[in-house]
Amino acid sequence: AAADSGVGRHTGDLAALAPTGEELLTAARWARTQDTSEEFRTMLVALLRHMGADDQAERLLDDY
Numbered sequence: 001a002a003a004d005s006g007v008g009r010h011t012g013d014l015a016a017l018a019p020t021g022e023e024l025l026t027a028a029r030w031a032r033t034q035d036t037s038e039e040f041r042t043m044l045v046a047l048l049r050h051m052g053a054d055d056q057a058e059r060l061l062d063d064y
Contacts, residue, residue: 022050025060
């Protein structure tokens with residue numbers, strides 16, 4: 001939900017959980033199994049970067 005809706009309530013909820021970069025990457029990789037579109041990948045990368053997981057965003061880009 002955080003990736004689909006952009007920065008807002010869901011990203012705040014996600015930030016409150018204080019996930020590690022690796023946890024965010026694992027979740028993003030799982031989410032990609034549900035939607036393999038380029039547009040969704042772009043949203044996930046943006047979310048990872050917003051959450052401060054820049055290295056993991058680059059790794060997600062390298063996956064595909």
